Amino acid sequence: MxxxxxxxxxxxxxxxxxxxxxxxxxxxxxxxxxxxxxxxxxxxxxxxxxxxxxxxxxxxxxxxxxxxxxxxxxxxxxxxxxxxxxxxxxxxxxxxxxxxxxxxxxxxxxxxxGATSQDILDTALMVVARRAVEQTRRSVANAAVWARQLATAHADEVSAARTLTQHAVPTTIGARAATWARGLERAVVRLDALVFPAQLxxxxxxxxxxxxxxxxxxxxxxxxxxxxxxxxxxAPDAPWHVARWPVTEIGDALVQAIDALGKMAADVATLSRSEIGEVSEGVGGGSSAMPQKQNPAEAVLIRSAALRAPHLGATLHLASALAVDERPDGAWHSEWPTLRELLRLAVGASAHGSSLLAHLRVDAAVAAATVGLTGGRIVSERLRGVLVPLIGAERFAALLDGDDDLAPRLRALPEAAGLDVDALLDPARYLGLAPRLARGTGHAGGGTAQSRGVDA
The missing domain is CATH 1.10.275.10 (Fumarase/aspartase (N-terminal domain))
Structure with a gap:
């Protein structure tokens, strides 16, 4: 039967x-x-x-x-x-x-x-991986383009840079998007460098x-x-039955791509919180129980992939390290579902990443208002350089206590009589290179030591 x-x-x-x-x-x-x-x-x-x-x-x-x-x-x-x-x-x-x-x-x-099972299965997985990586690469490249467009469009719009969750210094919405773009662009470089050798x-x-x-x-x-x-x-230059670098290099490049997508998605999820509201996704996001909610669904899905991908990459390395003899007893077998799941996460996360950035809504007014929540303290780094020589470190620390507006306090200082307080507290005047970085202008002399001709 x-x-x-x-x-x-x-x-x-x-x-x-x-x-x-x-x-x-x-x-x-x-x-x-x-x-x-x-x-x-x-x-x-x-x-x-x-x-x-x-x-x-x-x-x-x-x-x-x-x-x-x-x-x-x-x-x-x-x-x-x-x-x-x-x-x-x-x-x-x-x-x-x-x-x-x-x-x-x-x-x-x-x-x-004349073939062995590993010849056929390794080669088949390389064919599958090449197709999936090509699809992933297209989506990641598209996501990078959308991120660059956001960066340029919002290059001068002020936002709060946050370090360890707290307001740090002013930046721009565009500078943050440019950071996303650079991570995505680097991931494309890694994906482009991959090779997919046959096994025979x-x-x-x-x-x-x-x-x-x-x-x-x-x-x-x-x-x-x-x-x-x-x-x-x-074409392989030699057998790779137990030299598993083709698999681990694919895994590493995929993890890097998903990392870059995950970083962007984590920022979007944070910035779309109700109490922040600087960005919102343009599609999807309903709730089964709370009709008022607009969940950042694509960011959530991308983050789910980003949390899983590194462990899958680590499994591929563990399998490679334990590829004993001339065919491993279990290490090779563990690669098949691991690599496929990593490819699966990559094609999905990259597609959602491209969609998310293509439809992302930015509320520059909310971002600007958020910068003012600390009463001017977001430019404390700048204030320290100007005021400590005038009033000393102890009085400067006392000046920053509380969360009220700093402008009246500064104007009340006799030592600050000659200062343009409004200009000093204006976050748009303490952006450093953020607008330039948002527009894609890299540092002068940037590049690897080798590309600059620096001797090792």
């Missing part, structure tokens, strides 16, 4: 940050990618002259590689595949049998020939099976690059 269908565990009910953005990370997409990878191995054999061209044509046709949309999992009993994966510890083992059953006998031997190394990373099959060390040496070309991946 057939087994009962397996339950569908995750539709996104408990991960709303990724809903609608993560179709290319589904089990179905991963499965179709694994099939495509198996077909790419046949194509690589044809390219190096080891397999007949007819084998590739027939196998590609069986699995829909020659059709729009690529590989198809039609004819595969997915529930049976998932159940059978338990016995061998990975889904490639039962998949190979299922694929061979659909291929004509004369070409069947070329399915999975055989059972123990020696490619011995491929030398045997092709009859040539040169042909076997050329096979991984041909395999990579068939999948539009980077």
């Amino acid at each position: 057939p087994s009962d269908p397996l339950p569908r565990i995750d539709f996104g009910l408990l991960s709303p940050v990724s809903v609608g953005h993560d179709a290319l990370l589904s089990d179905g997409f991963v499965l179709s990618t694994m099939i495509r990878v198996e077909c790419a191995l046949v194509a690589a054999y044809v390219e190096v002259g080891a397999a007949p061209r007819g084998a590739r044509v027939e196998i590609d046709h069986v699995f829909g590689i020659d059709e729009k949309g690529g590989a198809s999992a039609r004819g595969i009993d997915v529930d049976a595949l998932v159940r059978d994966a338990v016995a061998g510890g990975n889904p490639v083992i039962p998949l190979v049998g299922a694929l061979k059953a659909q291929v004509p006998a004369e070409h069947r031997a070329w399915i999975h020939r 190394a055989g059972a123990g990373g020696t490619l011995a099976s491929f030398v045997e099959i092709t009859g040539s060390t040169d042909a076997a040496d050329a096979l991984p690059a041909a395999f990579a070309r068939a999948l539009e991946l980077d």
